[in-house]
Amino acid sequence: MTKIDDVLLSKYGETSSVPSPVNRLMTDFAVGFRDGRDINLGVGYVNEQTIPHRAIQLACEQVLSHPEKYRAALNYGGAQGSPNLIASLRRFHIENRIGGITEQTLNGRDIVIGANGATSLLESVTHVLPAGIVLTADPMYYIYCNDLERKGFKVIAIPEDAEGLDTQCLKSKLAALGSERTAIRFFYVVTVNNPTCTILSNKRKRELVDIATRLSYEVGRKIPIFFDNAYSDLVHDSTVEPLASALCYDALGIVYEVGTLSKILAPGLRIGYLIGSKGAFLDSIIQRTSDIGFSAPLINQEIASYLLDHGIEAQIEKVNHGYQQKAKQVKTWMAERLGDNVQECRGGSAGFYFYFTLSNVATGTTSDFFKFLTRTTGQEDIDGPRDSQHPKVIYIPGEHCVHPEGDMIEIGKRQLRISYGFEELPQIHAALKYMREAIAYSETVR
Numbered sequence: 092m093t094k095i096d097d098v099l100l101s102k103y104g105e106t107s108s109v110p111s112p113v114n115r116l117m118t119d120f121a122v123g124f125r126d127g128r129d130i131n132l133g134v135g136y137v138n139e140q141t142i143p144h145r146a147i148q149l150a151c152e153q154v155l156s157h158p159e160k161y162r163a164a165l166n167y168g169g170a171q172g173s174p175n176l177i178a179s180l181r182r183f184h185i186e187n188r189i190g191g192i193t194e195q196t197l198n199g200r201d202i203v204i205g206a207n208g209a210t211s212l213l214e215s216v217t218h219v220l221p222a223g224i225v226l227t228a229d230p231m232y233y234i235y236c237n238d239l240e241r242k243g244f245k246v247i248a249i250p251e252d253a254e255g256l257d258t259q260c261l262k263s264k265l266a267a268l269g270s271e272r273t274a275i276r277f278f279y280v281v282t283v284n285n286p287t288c289t290i291l292s293n294k295r296k297r298e299l300v301d302i303a304t305r306l307s308y309e310v311g312r313k314i315p316i317f318f319d320n321a322y323s324d325l326v327h328d329s330t331v332e333p334l335a336s337a338l339c340y341d342a343l344g345i346v347y348e349v350g351t352l353s354k355i356l357a358p359g360l361r362i363g364y365l366i367g368s369k370g371a372f373l374d375s376i377i378q379r380t381s382d383i384g385f386s387a388p389l390i391n392q393e394i395a396s397y398l399l400d401h402g403i404e405a406q407i408e409k410v411n412h413g414y415q416q417k418a419k420q421v422k423t424w425m426a427e428r429l430g431d432n433v434q435e436c437r438g439g440s441a442g443f444y445f446y447f448t449l450s451n452v453a454t455g456t457t458s459d460f461f462k463f464l465t466r467t468t469g470q471e472d473i474d475g476p477r478d479s480q481h482p483k484v485i486y487i488p489g490e491h492c493v494h495p496e497g498d499m500i501e502i503g504k505r506q507l508r509i510s511y512g513f514e515e516l517p518q519i520h521a522a523l524k525y526m527r528e529a530i531a532y533s534e535t536v537r
Contacts, residue, residue, distance in 0.1 A: 106241040112491050113233055116456065124483075130522045133485040135285070136513040138417075138443070141410045142357045143398070150397040154390065161393040168389035170381035172204025172364070176392040179399040180350075180364055187404065190323075190336025200338070201369050203376055204386040209321060209351040209363030210235070211383070212376065216277070216317065217242045219375040223276035226264070228256040229499050230446065230492040230506070232285045232319070244276065248494035253437075255291035256280055258298045265306065277315045278303050282334065283322035286492045286508035287446040288438035290326065293335040300340040307345060315372065319349045324407055327415035328440035344368035352395055354442075355407050360391045414443050414512070421445065421511045421519055428523040432530050434505070443512030448489075452533045454507045455490040459536045463529035473532065484522045 100108065110118065117133065124131065154161040161175060171177070180202055184192045205212040213235055222243035227236060229248030236246050249261045265272060280299060282291045296318070303316040318337045326334060337346045347367035352360060367373055380386055398406070418439040425433065425445065436447040452460050459468070464484040466474040475481035489506025493499040511519055 103242055111234075111237045111241075112456075113237070113487065116487075116491070117485075129483040129485070130514055130518045130525075131485050132509040132511075132514060132519065132522055133487045134513055135444075135510060137354055137358060138413065138512050138515075141355075141413055143406055146398060146402070146406070147357065147360075147394060150394040150401075151390070153397055154393040161396075164390045164393045166389060168385055168387075168392060170377050170385050172202070172386040173389060173392035173396060175396040176204060176362070176399075177202045179396040183399050183403065184366075190334055191339050192336050196336070196338050197366070199344075199369060200366055201373055203365045203373060203380070204392060205361075205363035205365065206380050206383050206386055207363075208353060208358070208361045208387070209319070209349050211380075212349055212363055212365045213279075213317070213319070214238065215376050215379040215383075217244065218379055219372065220276050220315075223274040224268075224271070225277055225279055226261065226275065227279045228281065228284055229494050229497045230284070230286050230489070230503070231494055231497075232279075232281050233487075233491050235279070236494070245274075246494060248497040248499075250498050251284065251287065251289055253289065254295045255282075255284065255289055256295065256299065258295060258302060261299075261302060265302070272306065273310050275306065275310070275314055277317060279317050279319065281319040281321065282337075283320075283325065283441045285322065285442070286444055286487060288322070288440070288442040288444045289446075290331060290334070290441050293332060296335065296337050297340045300337055300346060303345055304343050307343060313343065313345050315345050315347055315367075317347050317349060321349070321351050322354060322442035323350075324355050325411060325414060325443070326441040327411040327418065331440055338366065344370070352399075355403070355410055356395065356398060360395055361387045362391060362395045363387075417443070417511045417516060417519075420516055421523075424520055424523050428527045429530070432527075444508050444510055446489075446492075446506065446508045448502060449505045449507075449530070451505075452530050453504050454486075454488045455504055456488060458488075459533040460526075460529045461488065463532045464525060468532075482521065482525065484525050 154164050181197060183189065185194055185197065217239060224245050224247055225239055226247050226249060228251045231248045239246055247264060249256050249264060251257060278299065280291065299316060303314055307314045323334055336348065338348060347365055350364050352362040365376060386392065422439050432450055434448045434450045436445060438445040454460050462468045463473060466480045466483050468474055487508040489503040492506065492508060493503030
């Protein structure tokens with residue numbers, strides 16, 4: 092019989108046929124996850140209590156009741172997005188002076204709604220820009236950076252400090268690249284970093300725009316810098332300086348800001364948007380959105396528009412108050428439960444992650460710490476009976492968050508990210524207790 096080869100895949104298809112490390116981690120855990128028993132601190136879901144269920148229901152009713160304003164809301168929408176939502180986003184940013192944005196700031200700029208949240212816009216960038224070098228922070232947003240590398244981009248990750256991506260280190264990396272700087276395609280910076288929740292300072296933000304501007308003049312081509320503002324509305328520490336929009340620093344038209352309503356309203360609405368200079372790049376993003384099925388469902392966009400026009404300020408305040416209270420409590424418990432075992436901890440002022448470095452304990456998927464928490468040590472007294480295992484705890488190991496060819500490989504082996512967003516406080520308190528036990532177990536095995 093003639094041998095028939097399998098389906099011919101593109102290079103991207105071949106790399107995508109092997110699940111990413113985080114994809115495998117979360118899938119393996121989800122298969123045996125027991126609600127009410129196991130604890131998931133790895134998932135980046137928002138807390139259910141922050142989602143305005145009743146307000147969304149009311150917004151849907153209002154949208155369907157006023158077809159003169161929300162035209163054909165259950166039909167297809169345009170590729171750029173709902174005119175109502177675009178106008179609401181524009182008004183929201185200007186009237187609330189989000190990041191210092193004014194009418195003048197948005198002159199010459201436009202807003203585009205993504206097909207499926209902010210991630211779909213970032214994914215579109217990888218299709219309309221040629222493969223090359225991308226500069227980002229380390230620890231990095233592992234989901235997007237993994238996607239970039241599967242699409243043939245080379246990610247260069249720059250270590251961050253307390254103010255965000257270290258610009259002195261960035262300048263050194265750029266100098267070391269020499270003529271290879273012409274291969275740089277864009278900068279990607281998460282303003283409240285995922286995984287660390289380190290807040291990019293305004294001073295550092297301005298420096299990054301200046302560096303990208305100078306580099307653009309050096310290579311004779313505009314090199315865009317994308318600021319991912321996914322968590323920027325969730326700064327719940329009142330001592331933090333109000334975040335400025337990078338658009339206010341942009342004289343060359345190279346700054347693009349990616350925003351989302353997932354964290355302040357609901358991820359299920361799938362509303363992500365891109366603000367940037369009008370021109371060929373933004374036009375190409377709109378066409379890409381059209382090619383993959385237009386922007387987000389129109390009914391969702393109109394619901395989001397209504398919510399932005401009716402009480403969004405109170406909703407944001409409520410969300411931030413909730414995360415602020417959780418962050419304070421979890422930080423207290425971390426000090427009590429983990430104490431000197433934590434060498435460094437970041438987060439707790441924005442978003443809903445803590446990212447910490449353990450003093451002497453490895454956290455990777457082959458570590459004793461991980462095996463204890465996932466109940467895979469092979470010891471019944473640790474794991475529990477096969478048919479009734481002890482509670483499991485999932486987190487994101489630092490080995491997945493630092494770039495495998497970057498400067499933080501070694502320290503990444505002792506790092507981890509936990510979310511205090513999705514699970515409620517009693518579950519988080521229990522998880523920290525299990526982590527303390529996992530540290531003790533790791534030390535006895537070692």
